[in-house]
Amino acid sequence: MSNFEIGFEFVENEVAFVDRLQVGSDEAFETLIHLYQAPIYNVAYRILGDASEASDAVQETFMKIFKGIKTFRGESGLKTWIYRIAISESLNRQRWWKRWRRNVPVSIDDTAPNGTRLVEVTDSRPSPESACAQMEMEREVQKALNGLSFEHRVVAVLRDIEGLSYEEIAETLGLSLGTVKSRLWRARSEMKTKLESVLKSQSRQPQRHAFHSRRG
Amino acid sequence: MRCVIKGWAMECKQSLRLLNAYIDDSLSWREAESIEKHLASCSGCARELHELKSLQQVMRSLGRREAPEGLELRMKIQASKHTGAWIPAGAINRLKDSLQPFAIPAVSGVILTCLFFIPLLSIFFTGSNLNASGTDIPSGLFTEPRPQLLYPSQLVQWENFQKVKEPITIEAEVRQDGTVRNYTVLKGPSDPATIRSLDQFLYFEVRIDPATLFGRPTPGKVVLSLSFYPTINEEIDVVG
Numbered sequence: 520m521s522n523f524e525i526g527f528e529f530v531e532n533e534v535a536f537v538d539r540l541q542v543g544s545d546e547a548f549e550t551l552i553h554l555y556q557a558p559i560y561n562v563a564y565r566i567l568g569d570a571s572e573a574s575d576a577v578q579e580t581f582m583k584i585f586k587g588i589k590t591f592r593g594e595s596g597l598k599t600w601i602y603r604i605a606i607s608e609s610l611n612r613q614r615w616w617k618r619w620r621r622n623v624p625v626s627i628d629d630t631a632p633n634g635t636r637l638v639e640v641t642d643s644r645p646s647p648e649s650a651c652a653q654m655e656m657e658r659e660v661q662k663a664l665n666g667l668s669f670e671h672r673v674v675a676v677l678r679d680i681e682g683l684s685y686e687e688i689a690e691t692l693g694l695s696l697g698t699v700k701s702r703l704w705r706a707r708s709e710m711k712t713k714l715e716s717v718l719k720s721q722s723r724q725p726q727r728h729a730f731h732s733r734r735g
Numbered sequence: 736m737r738c739v740i741k742g743w744a745m746e747c748k749q750s751l752r753l754l755n756a757y758i759d760d761s762l763s764w765r766e767a768e769s770i771e772k773h774l775a776s777c778s779g780c781a782r783e784l785h786e787l788k789s790l791q792q793v794m795r796s797l798g799r800r801e802a803p804e805g806l807e808l809r810m811k812i813q814a815s816k817h818t819g820a821w822i823p824a825g826a827i828n829r830l831k832d833s834l835q836p837f838a839i840p841a842v843s844g845v846i847l848t849c850l851f852f853i854p855l856l857s858i859f860f861t862g863s864n865l866n867a868s869g870t871d872i873p874s875g876l877f878t879e880p881r882p883q884l885l886y887p888s889q890l891v892q893w894e895n896f897q898k899v900k901e902p903i904t905i906e907a908e909v910r911q912d913g914t915v916r917n918y919t920v921l922k923g924p925s926d927p928a929t930i931r932s933l934d935q936f937l938y939f940e941v942r943i944d945p946a947t948l949f950g951r952p953t954p955g956k957v958v959l960s961l962s963f964y965p966t967i968n969e970e971i972d973v974v975g
Contacts, residue, residue, distance in 0.1 A: 543817065543818040544818070545814075545815070545818050548811075548814040548815075548817070548818055549811060549814070551814075552807060552810045552811055552814060553807075556802060556806065556807050556810055557799055557802055558799070560800065560802040560806065561799045561800045561802075564800045565797075565800070570800075570803065573800075574802070574803055574806055577802070577806060577810075578806075578809065578810070578813070581810050581813060581814070582813060585813065585814060585817040586817070589828065653796070656793065656796075657797055660793060660794065660797060675794070678759070679790075679791055679794035679795065680794055680795070680797060682795075684761075685759070685761055700755065700756065703755055704752070704755050707755060707787060707790060710790055710794075711786055711787070711790055714790065714793065717793060718786055718789045718790060718793065
């Protein structure tokens with residue numbers, strides 16, 4: 520269960536929460552920021568592959584959420600509505616990026632990773648070697664993600680990093696379930712090819728846990 | 736699942752398509768069971784599954800990228816701008832939203848009403864002009880009939896009138912020679928004795944200057960108010 524889902528249980532009743540947001544409750548806004556800031560930043564970062572771009576995308580996303588929440592009718596879930604805004608904002612930023620900064624070399628390490636981030640990664644007490652290996656692997660994965668087309672990248676990020684269900688992805692992107700599945704299949708196939716060396720080294724390590732222990 | 740006709744190749748193709756859903760736990764129990772059977776006997780598909788699982792593990796192990804410090808604070812500052820003047824703005828917007836569907840019908844209604852009533856209003860105004868009497872603006876072109884000085888006559892039975900306490904208002908049609916052609920009691924008693932006395936008075940006694948149009952006598956109408964007092968029974972008040 521991701522942090523996002525844990526946070527969402529805390530909210531309990533989404534309808535009441537949206538009502539409080541719509542009347543402009545400070546407390547509800549704080550909760551919203553607390554719950555969604557991290558996942559939105561993560562999605563934006565994985566899609567854009569750049570920290571400052573991701574920060575801008577998060578700010579724009581929240582601006583749109585704050586403005587748009589009063590017209591939110593609950594036709595889709597709050598979570599998918601927010602993800603939809605975040606993805607459309609990321610797409611806008613990516614277009615802008617491609618247009619204006621195409622030739623600037625992009626580094627995914629433009630903000631130095633701090634210790635707390637590394638603590639979050641699988642091992643609770645990483646040795647410097649494993650932390651380094653983890654960083655290297657993350658760099659490779661991000662590079663592979665950046666090499667995917669936007670629609671394949673979005674599906675891969677939402678499913679494999681954010682852990683959204685097929686239905687949630689379909690609702691977020693306004694696609695049919697079949698399209699989501701086929702895009703995910705293509706994204707994974709491409710990722711496997713791009714990350715062949717990483718996966719081989721990974722498969723040499725002992726497996727830590729069973730994968731399909733959780734559903735959706 | 737097992738496709739006997741097309742053989743093992745087809746089965747692998749089918750199984751590869753389902754492997755993604757299998758690692759995402761999105762298959763039905765029956766589908767999952769049949770794919771597991773296939774995996775037990777097909778090393779190629781098992782290898783594919785293993786690679787997919789490795790990829791999934793790698794992706795999951797990325798963890799959540801930490802947002803830069805201060806981003807949350809910036810969000811909260813941004814939020815505070817929206818929570819401040821929100822309620823009135825929200826209320827206004829809600830009102831706008833609720834009125835918006837009526838905007839076009841309301842405007843078209845007003846326009847249609849104007850289009851319908853403006854011609855009618857002009858008729859009303861013209862009508863009032865038509866109803867204006869000739870004396871509203873003295874032009875000399877038309878003069879109303881005017882009663883001459885009235886005085887009692889022996890022919891009129893005044894005792895009949897003396898019983899009448901209230902004024903009698905009549906409208907008389909006057910011929911162009913000044914005699915009364917017909918009359919109607921608008922207000923006052925209409926018992927036979929009074930009517931007889933009024934007939935006597937109006938047809939034989941009273942003289943009226945006829946109405947004139949461009950200086951020539953013409954038939955017209957006049958309204959007279961006759962008052963009779965027992966003490967001064969000779970006085971007849973005439974209002975033209």
